Amino acid sequence: DTAVSQTPKYLVTQMGNDKSIKCEQNLGHDTMYWYKQDSKKFLKIMFSYNNKELIINETVPNRFSPKSPDKAHLNLHINSLELGDSAVYFCASSSGDYSNQPQHFGDGTRLSIL
Amino acid sequence: GNSVTQMEGPVTLSEEAFLTINCTYTATGYPSLFWYVQYPGEGLQLLLKATKADDKGSNKGFEATYRKETTSFHLEKGSVQVSDSAVYFCALKARGGNTPLVFGKGTRLSVIA
Secondary structure (H helix, E strand, O other), rough: OOOOOEEEEEEEEEOOOEEEEEEEEOOOOOOOEEEEEEOOOOEEEEEEEEEEEEEOOOOOOOOOEEEEEEOOOEEEEEEOOHHHHOEEEEEEEOOOOOOOOOOOOOOOOEEEOO | OOEEOOOOOOEEEEOOEEEEEOEEEEOOOOOEEEEEEEEEOEEEEEEEEOOOOOEEEEOOOEEEOOOOOOOOOEEEEOOHHHHEEEEEEEEEEOOOOOOEEEEEEEEEEEEEE
16 A cells, blocks of 8 residues: 555653654655644644755754655654653655645654653 | 634534634745645545635535635535544645645534434
8 A cells, every 4th residue: 555654653651761753655755744743633843854855843852853764764763752742743745846745644653651 | 934723623513514614824925725634543634725726625525715815725515424523624835845734723523413
């Protein structure tokens, strides 16, 4: 199936731990994104990569470090997790240069910090 | 900066009622406009889109028209079903490469039988 897939779907961990979320797309897109959805369902962009290059970094703490080994993958590593990091994280992809092309989203990773 | 404002929910309707969810935007230039839907426990799915003024996007009985003069993109459906219960997000994407989506805060719709 063609899709944006992210793992894990659920992540429960202790404050202070380091964790990673993986994202892969097989749609042939050249731009990938990470969004954060808070408890009130508000969605906000965190990062955007185009062809493995960082394009957007929206005032996200440097505990969050995205890594793009190739244009089909954009992983998110989080150091020293804090309670406020609890949220649902969505990966998305699109054909970068065309603003009329929709973004395709993964199913989300629900991160819960104890 | 660019922003999207949606009507606050939750919205509760009886089956077969008419639905309107208001959405207005602020943007430089002419963005593309989208409605995404999030069913319980799932990710976001594109519902419909419009890329220029007066375009009408439609899908699954939902419609929205890109109105430049009122900077609006209201979502409508003539007869809702219980299966339409979800959170609906209005979003814009500015012109230019690699720009992210800017989302409204979402409107939760509950349809009761």
